[in-house]
Amino acid sequence: ASQNHFEHPMGKTAKAREKIILERLKARVDDESSISSDYLKFVQHVLRDVDDLITLQTNEDMKETMDMDDSDEAWQKRLYKLSDWLKKEAPNCLIDEKFTFTHSAAEGRGVIAKKDIAKNELFVSVPRRVMLTTESAKASVVGQILRNDPACSRMPNVLLALHLLYERLNPNSFWKPYIDSLPRKFPLPMMFRARELEALSGSPSFVRTIKLIKSQIKNYLYFHKIFRMSSVSLPPFLFKDYQWAMAVAMSRQNKIPSKDWTEAYAQFDLALIPAMDMCNYGDGEVTTFFKEERSESFAMNAVKSGEQIMIYYGDRDNSSLFVHMGFVVENHSNDSILIEVSRIPKEDPLFKLKKLLLGKIGIGSIQEFSIGQSGQLPTDLIQYCRIAVITKQDAVEYMRKKEIMSRVSTSNEAATCLLMKQIFDDLQTGYKLTPEVVDSMLANVSKYSENEVSIARLLRMERNILNAASEILNKYTKLSVR
Incomplete structure (x- = not known):
């Protein structure tokens, strides 16, 4: 029988401790009530357990494969x-003809032009065969183990990450030159220390990060159990390695048409695209497209020889880019x-009625709203607040109206503006770091870590954005409530 792939240099006492930590982590991520009641306390406890787990799982035999010279x-x-x-496996990718790599860009690694490149000129073309994809994952050993796993x-992104992880641990992997070029550290919030995450407290990005951390741990525990029970011999499935693989997948994955894609059967794969994923972000427009089994990228702007070629990652706000x-x-x-x-408590006598009215316009009693850079008030947020403060008498009149996104009454509009003001005030005061502290940090960046900056x-x-929204609300209030 093959040796169990979880056998690594751990004594019985250490294995028993690992089991205790894993069970404790499972209990924490499964306890929804404690998570939602105190996100900060949850993350402090969880990250302490994760640190203990990583320390315990340290495997000296794997260091040559996983740890690399960082010079x-x-x-x-x-x-x-x-x-x-790339020259060998993707001879038409335009490496050394249009572009090459650098390790000295302001962002770290990057792509620079080998010659002057005109705006809209093709500068890189990568064939599917050199990409790490969810399709190649299914054909791998990991894919075979997880073939029937619902x-x-x-979670195709997790499958891609697991595929990447075990290819990294394979010294003979076809993708080894690509995998060796990937960063070993990522400035992602889900990998921050508890102290750094505490500074993020109050931001909508904080909750998004906590949910990611929770999801990452739940998935690790789930697949840890599956791989432990598998008869297939694989290298150890360590949390630190899984975290790295998830960071790569999350920050670099692209969606491409599957091999059997048709107009009638539009299926997609997730892919890690060598060369292209080393291009750093630049504001602009999407100029990367998939055509005839290749991912092609065109220059957003004219680029001089020796300058860095940037690409636009799509319409993502700063919170999404950050997380x-x-x-x-x-x-x-x-x-x-x-x-x-979330401004309609279940104890509200009109809760069911308000929920019904919100449902007619496709809004829930707990709802997310996007406010753009200009601070323009979303119409669905205004209508949510109108319904949140609606009286029984106003509700009767409102239900007779044909236009469901309209004003309810003058008194309702006044209450609506007041509620929106409370929402924005609560958001502003909810941040752990005051504006003065933030300004001081940005004026003295050398005193803080890159993550804190x-x-x-x-x-x-x-x-x-919240200040801009508050200013617009003040003007809206003066015009609406007379």
Whole structure:
């Protein structure tokens, strides 16, 4: 019989401790009431357990595979090997003709032009065969183990991450030059320390991050159990490695048409695309397309030889970029803030009626609303607040109206404006870091970690949007309530 793949240098006492930590983590992530009642306390306890688990799972035998020289010289060699691999496996990708790699960009690694490139000129073309995809995952050893797993079919990003993880642990992997070129550390909030996450408290991005951490732990526990029970021999399934693989998948995955895609059967795969995923973010427009089994990217702007080639990652606000990719963009043209509003308690005598009225316009009693950079008040937020403060008498009149997104009454509009003011005030005062502290951090960035500086930048941008919304609300109130 093959050796169990979870056998690594751990004594019986250590294995018993690992089991205790895993059980404790499961109890924490399964306890929905304690999570929602105190997000900060939850994350402090969970991250302490995760630290203990990572320390306990340290496997000296795996260090040569997983730990690599982090010097500039070593990274440059890896990029050379990646270039050679692409020339061999993807000879028409335009490497060294239109583009090459750099390890000295402001963002770290990046793609630079080998010649002057005109706006809208094709600069990179990557064939499907060199991509790591959910399709190649299904054909892998991991895919065979998870072939009939219902949870995995619902989480293609996790399947992609598991595929990447075990390819990284395979010294003979076809994708080794690509995998070796991937970052080993990511500035993603789900990998922050508890102290750093505490600074994010009060931001809508904080709750999104906590949910990601919870999901990541639940999935790890789930697949840990599956791999432990499998008869297939694999390297150890360690939390730190899984966290890294999820970070890669989350920050770099792209959606591409599946091989059997047709107009009538529009199926997609997730893919990690070598070369293209080393392009850093630039504000602009999407210029990357999939055509004839290749992913092609065109220059957003004219680029001089030696300059960095940037691509636009799509219409994502700063919160999404921060949570899923670990950075924020100053003066982001498509920035917005997603706020969760819950202002209709179940104890409200009119709760059922209000829920019914909200349902007619496709809104729930607990609802998220997106406020753009200008601060313009969303019409669905206004209508939510109108219904949240509606009286029984006004409700009777309102239900007779044909236009369901209309004003209810003058008194209702006054109460609506007051409720919206309370919402914005509560959001502003809910931040742990005051505007003064944020300004001080950004004026003295050398005193703080890169993660803390990113948090401060995000909080300032979120507050700017909320301030703009409050100003518009003041004007709206003066015009609406007379």
